[in-house]
Each structure stands twice: as structure tokens, then as C-alpha cells.
Amino acid sequence: MGKKELYDESSIHVLEGLEAVRRRPGMYIGSTSRKGLNHLIYEIVDNAVDEHLAGYCTKIRVTLEKDGSCTVEDNGRGVPVGIHEKGMPAERLVYTTLHAGGKFDHDAYKTSGGLHGVGSSVVNALSVWMDVEIKREGYIHHDHFSHGEADLPLVDGKLPTMGKTKETGTKVRFLPDPEIFEVTRFSATEVKSRLHETAYLNPNLEITFEDLRKEEKEVLVFSEPDGIVGFVRDLNKNETAVTEPVYFEGEEEGIQVQIVMQYVNEFHENILGYCNNIFNADGGTHLTGFKTAFTQVMNSYARELGLLKDKDPNYTGPDIRNGMTAIVSVKHPDPRFEGQTKTKLDNPDASRAVAKIVSEESPHYFDRNLETLKSILACAEKSAKIRRSTERVKSNLLTKQKFSFDTNGKLANCISRDAKECEIFIVEGDSAGGSAKTARDRQHQAILPIRGKILNVEKASIDKVLANAEIKTMITAFGCGFSEGYGNDFDISRLRYDKIIIMADADVDGAHIGTLLLTLFYRYMPELINEGHVYIAMPPLYKVIPAKGEGEYLYDDKALEQYRKAHKNQKFTLQRYKGLGEMDPDQLWETTLNPATRRLRRIEIANPGFSSEITDILMGTDVPPRKTFIYEHARDAELDI
Numbered sequence: 001m002g003k004k005e006l007y008d009e010s011s012i013h014v015l016e017g018l019e020a021v022r023r024r025p026g027m028y029i030g031s032t033s034r035k036g037l038n039h040l041i042y043e044i045v046d047n048a049v050d051e052h053l054a055g056y057c058t059k060i061r062v063t064l065e066k067d068g069s070c071t072v073e074d075n076g077r078g079v080p081v082g083i084h085e086k087g088m089p090a091e092r093l094v095y096t097t098l099h100a101g102g103k104f105d106h107d108a109y110k111t112s113g114g115l116h117g118v119g120s121s122v123v124n125a126l127s128v129w130m131d132v133e134i135k136r137e138g139y140i141h142h143d144h145f146s147h148g149e150a151d152l153p154l155v156d157g158k159l160p161t162m163g164k165t166k167e168t169g170t171k172v173r174f175l176p177d178p179e180i181f182e183v184t185r186f187s188a189t190e191v192k193s194r195l196h197e198t199a200y201l202n203p204n205l206e207i208t209f210e211d212l213r214k215e216e217k218e219v220l221v222f223s224e225p226d227g228i229v230g231f232v233r234d235l236n237k238n239e240t241a242v243t244e245p246v247y248f249e250g251e252e253e254g255i256q257v258q259i260v261m262q263y264v265n266e267f268h269e270n271i272l273g274y275c276n277n278i279f280n281a282d283g284g285t286h287l288t289g290f291k292t293a294f295t296q297v298m299n300s301y302a303r304e305l306g307l308l309k310d311k312d313p314n315y316t317g318p319d320i321r322n323g324m325t326a327i328v329s330v331k332h333p334d335p336r337f338e339g340q341t342k343t344k345l346d347n348p349d350a351s352r353a354v355a356k357i358v359s360e361e362s363p364h365y366f367d368r369n370l371e372t373l374k375s376i377l378a379c380a381e382k383s384a385k386i387r388r389s390t391e392r393v394k395s396n397l398l399t400k401q402k403f404s405f406d407t408n409g410k411l412a413n414c415i416s417r418d419a420k421e422c423e424i425f426i427v428e429g430d431s432a433g434g435s436a437k438t439a440r441d442r443q444h445q446a447i448l449p450i451r452g453k454i455l456n457v458e459k460a461s462i463d464k465v466l467a468n469a470e471i472k473t474m475i476t477a478f479g480c481g482f483s484e485g486y487g488n489d490f491d492i493s494r495l496r497y498d499k500i501i502i503m504a505d506a507d508v509d510g511a512h513i514g515t516l517l518l519t520l521f522y523r524y525m526p527e528l529i530n531e532g533h534v535y536i537a538m539p540p541l542y543k544v545i546p547a548k549g550e551g552e553y554l555y556d557d558k559a560l561e562q563y564r565k566a567h568k569n570q571k572f573t574l575q576r577y578k579g580l581g582e583m584d585p586d587q588l589w590e591t592t593l594n595p596a597t598r599r600l601r602r603i604e605i606a607n608p609g610f611s612s613e614i615t616d617i618l619m620g621t622d623v624p625p626r627k628t629f630i631y632e633h634a635r636d637a638e639l640d641i
């Protein structure tokens with residue numbers, strides 16, 4: 001076969017590959033919401049991190065450019081530019097073929113982190129244009145792509161150069177395609193938090209973030225020489241620490257293991273699992289290995305120290321982990337993932353390796369740090385006490401639930417019992433609740449009015465949470481029970497409603513109630529959010545009624561501004577809604593209840609590793625940051641019209 005023929009074949013292959021990515025972007029980057037958009041940056045950054053892990057890159061710079069594009073630059077070796085056997089510069093293959101990661105097939109630590117480790121060509125396929133500059137072998141080599149296809153002519157079969165340099169590295173700039181993505185503005189908050197996380201996991205890497213989109217540009221440098229120890233300290237920075245961070249590391253069966261844990265004065269556990277620097281939202285074998293071994297180690301210490309007598313049962317795992325913040329990070333040469341989203345580590349040897357390191361390293365540490373050991377066991381004892389009393393409350397709650405659905409008469413349930421077609425609206429205030437009950441579709445829509453502010457679960461112990469009337473009603477109505485540090489009794493298959501819709505006013509109080517409810521769900525019923533059952537209703541702010549023609553609802557000030565511009569010389573009446581309570585049932589139906597005309601936003605957790613921290617910060621402090629939370633979430637949520 002001649003060279004030319006090969007080239008044609010491979011270029012057809014390239015086009016088919018790009019087409020597949022553009023046709024089903026969700027398959028490659030998860031979604032086309034803001035989450036998927038931000039993911040483009042992480043794909044490129046991950047390649048630079050791989051170059052760091054290979055031992056060559058110490059600095060990465062990420063810039064959100066004024067024109068909406070993003071630049072990522074590293075000081076590694078630069079992507080190879082030599083002519084590949086298929087007659088193209090190697091660099092072009094990397095940016096145009098799916099899975100063209102030659103080095104990745106050899107490199108032990110790049111077997112893709114699971115979710116979507118598919119790389120540069122996917123980002124290229126989903127971009128209007130991509131520009132690549134490679135500093136290598138004395139020159140700056142240049143390449144450019146449009147919609148994933150190279151459009152710079154080669155010079156003597158090679159990439160054109162744009163000058164000489166002594167430096168090395170790779171610079172990639174790309175503009176996401178608005179025809180693919182629902183939104184095209186990167187979320188600085190999210191990107192920063194992910195870059196910070198990457199810095200914690202790579203202690204010798206410096207990552208600079210730059211946002212040039214605002215009037216006043218923002219520059220941040222993430223450098224975390226203390227690694228995951230610093231990560232845990234920072235996750236806990238707003239809590240009262242009960243112990244110092246405890247750090248173990250080791251290698252077993254070719255798997256590197258790093259563990260850090262710290263106890264705080266809180267009523268929950270927060271344990272994050274990473275494999276090859278990628279967060280595993282659903283945990284997996286590394287976490288089970290850690291939990292099993294640590295429970296065993298702590299129970300034997302408790303007996304050794306006489307805190308548990310022969311007749312006493314062991315502490316449960318959750319007793320021991322209550323108040324614990326921990327990070328378990330493994331480097332595995334051949335990771336496997338299970339579950340729909342491929343975010344749960346599945347290798348049994350990871351469990352063995354972590355368990356072995358915990359059992360071997362614990363005595364080394366605790367024999368020298370007896371105070372820490374005693375503090376941890378004191379936490380366990382306290383938790384066990386609360387657990388026993390909670391078990392009594394819980395069994396009461398569950399027996400009641402069997403007999404009556406509507407505990408205190410406030411829930412107006414729907415007639416249908418087919419969860420797939422049922423919705424429940426949680427409505428702020430009795431007056432809006434009353435209108436909603438009149439206006440709703442009784443067959444499919446249930447209304448649960450809640451009065452005033454619900455309990456801030458972040459600040460309350462589990463027994464208080466369960467004693468709260470509004471919370472009890474919600475748990476009973478949803479039908480799934482709840483999960484917390486003492487055991488998971490939550491059963492999503494029993495969920496009575498496909499959609500749980502928070503309906504609150506578009507003001508500060510409404511935002512606060514939304515935040516409180518989301519915090520409750522996030523802490524005690526996280527699967528509701530993770531499986532996409534939680535929504536926020538978006539009631540309109542205005543109605544405009546022109547002299548002639550149909551009235552129209554407008555959902556924010558920007559929409560009003562646009563309407564004004566588009567109807568410059570026309571007269572119209574402007575109605576401003578102060579609150580849900582002011583709408584009559586017909587208006588409420590049309591704007592908020594009617595599936596055909598309403599607007600809902602689905603809540604998704606942007607960065608699971610950090611969201612626990614975010615909730616802590618926002619619910620633990622005063623007002624201004626809380627607002628940020630709800631707006632960020634509202635913006636990051638997927639629009640579901």
C-alpha cells in the first residue's frame with residue numbers, strides 16, 4: 001500500500017470520528033450543559049497533568065479569554081510534531097483522532113480516569129476553532145483547526161513554524177461551539193475549584209488561573225506543596241478540628257496508596273476517593289477497603305484500651321467515621337470502573353491494598369499519637385450513643401409511615417400512584433400553597449406547603465433534624481426514608497414522585513429557603529439530587545401585555561431589557577410579580593405549574609468533591625455567600641423547559 005492511500009483512509013476515519021463526537025457529545029463529555037462545557041477545559045488540562053506525571057511539566061496556565069475561548073499552556077516537552085507513519089505530523093493525529101494517545105497506552109497512570117478521559121480530539125471536534133502552538137526542538141510549531149479539521153497547509157509535509165525558541169511546552173486555545181452547547185460561558189467558580197483540587201493532588205505542580213473576561217482581570221496561583229494533607233485542612237477550615245490530619249502512605253501489589261483523615265466537630269462523614277487523580281463520585285473499592293480496615297483497627301484499639309468491654313458490641317463503621325473528613329487516593333496501573341457514570345472504582349486489589357496499608361500503618365502512627373487515638377474513640381462513643389437514640393426515633397417514624405401518608409394534613413397529594421408521572425411541589429408559604437392546591441393538576445401534582453424557614457440541617461444534630469415537623473413531612477411524603485452517618489436507609493426505588501420541585505419566590509428569602517432545602521436533600525437524600533429528581537421552579541418576574549397581541553412572561557431583568565429593545569416604539573403594560581403569593585390560581589398554573597409553559601431548572605452538583613464544603617461554608621456563615629450559592633447553582637443547573 002502506498003503512503004497516499006493510507007493517508008486517505010486515515011483522514012476518512014478522522015472525519016467519521018469527529019462526526020460521531022458531534023452527533024453524540026454527551027457520550028464523550030457527559031452533557032452539553034455548563035458542566036459539559038467546563039469539562040472541555042479539564043480534558044485539555046488533564047493532558048498537561050499527564051505530562052507532569054510523566055515527570056516533565058511543572059507549570060500549567062489556564063486563561064479564560066475575553067472572546068469566550070480558553071487557553072491552556074504547559075511547560076512540558078511539547079506534543080511530538082515529527083511525521084507519523086500515516087504521513088501526518090504526530091500532533092495532528094493527537095488532535096484529530098479519537099483515543100490517539102500513543103503515550104497513554106504505555107504510561108501506567110493514564111488508562112483514563114473513567115468518566116470521559118477521551119482527550120484533545122473530542123475538545124477539538126466540539127470547538128468552532130482550535131489553535132495549537134508547540135515549543136519543541138528549537139521552534140514554535142503552529143497548527144489550527146476548524147470544527148475539528150486541520151486548516152493550515154503543511155510546509156514540506158511539516159507543521160509551519162512561527163519563530164524560534166529555547167523553551168518547550170504545549171499551548172492549546174479553543175472556542176466551544178455554540179451549536180453544541182446550551183451555554184458557552186465557562187464557570188470561573190467551577191473551573192477554579194477543579195484546578196485547586198488538581199493542585200492538591202499534584203503537590204509539585206503550579207497551576208495559574210486567569211480570567212480576562214471581567215473589567216478587572218483575576219489571577220490566582222494554585223500551589224499546594226502539602227498535597228492531600230493541605231486538602232483536608234482546607235476542607236475543614238470552617239470547622240472545629242478535633243484531631244490533626246493523620247497521614248498514611250504505602251505501596252501494595254503495584255498500587256500506590258495515600259490516605260489522610262481529620263476529625264471535626266460535625267455530625268457527618270466526608271470521604272473522598274480518587275483514582276489516578278480523578279475523583280470517584282460513587283466511591284468504590286478503595287473506599288470500602290479503607291472503611292472496613294479502619295473500623296476493624298479502631299474496634300480492636302477500643303477493646304485494648306478497655307473502652308469496649310467483652311459484652312459490648314463493636315462500634316459500627318459509621319460510628320467510627322462520624323466527624324471524619326478523609327481522602328483516599330490510589331494510583332492504579334489498570335483501573336476499572338462500574339456504574340452508569342463510570343465513577344465507582346471496581347478493582348478488588350485496590351480494596352486489598354488500601355486495607356493492608358491502613359492495618360500496617362495505623363499502629364505506627366497511633367502508638368506514637370495516643371491523644372489522637374483517644375479523641376477518635378471518644379467521637380465514636382458519642383456517635384454510638386446518638387445512634388442508639390436515633391434508632392428509636394427512626395423506628396417510630398417508619399411504623400407511622402406505613403399507616404398514613406399525609407402526616408399532618410398539609411400535603412395535598414395527587415391521585416396517581418405511578419411515580420413516573422407524579423410531581424410534588426414544595427411551596428413556600430401558606431398563601432401560595434393555597435393557590436397552588438387550587439390550580440394544580442390533581443391527577444399528577446401534589447402540593448406540600450411549608451411555612452417560613454426550615455431547619456438548617458448543617459447546624460443541627462440528627463435527632464433535631466428528625467424532630468422537625470417540616471422535614472418529617474417531606475421524608476414521609478417522598479417515601480424513601482433517609483440516609484445519614486449511621487446507616488443508609490434510603491431507598492430511591494420507593495420514591496413517590498419523579499420530580500421534586502422547589503417553588504419559592506425569586507428573592508433573597510426564597511433563595512435562602514431553596515438553599516436550606518437543597519442542603520437537606522444533599523445531606524440526607526443525596527440520591528434525589530444525583531439521580532436528577534430535584535428541580536427549582538422559575539416563576540417569571542414580569543408579564544408584558546402589549547396593546548395588540550398576546551401577553552408574555554419574562555423571567556429576568558435581562559429578558560425585560562431585551563423586550564424593551566425589541567419593542568421600542570410600542571406601548572405595553574408591565575406587570576411585576578412581587579411573589580408567588582400574589583398570583584391568582586390561573587396565573588400560577590400558567591407560569592409555574594403547567595408542564596407545557598413553566599420553566600424548571602434541574603439541580604446538578606457541579607463538583608461533588610467540593611460541594612460538601614460549599615454547603616458547609618454557605619450554611620455556616622452569614623448572608624452574602626449564601627446568595628452566591630443559590631445563584632451559582634441556578635446558573636449551573638440544566639434548563640428543562
Ligand code: 28F
Nearest residue numbers: 047048051072073077078079101102103170172
Ligand atoms: C495544553 C495541554 O496537552 N500537553 C502535552 C505532551 C507531551 C507528549 C505527548 C502531550 C506521542 C505520540 C501521542 C512529548 N515527548 N497540554 C498538553 N504534552 N503528548 S500532551 O505525547 C503524545 C503521544 O502520540 C510527549 C515525548 N513523549 C510524549
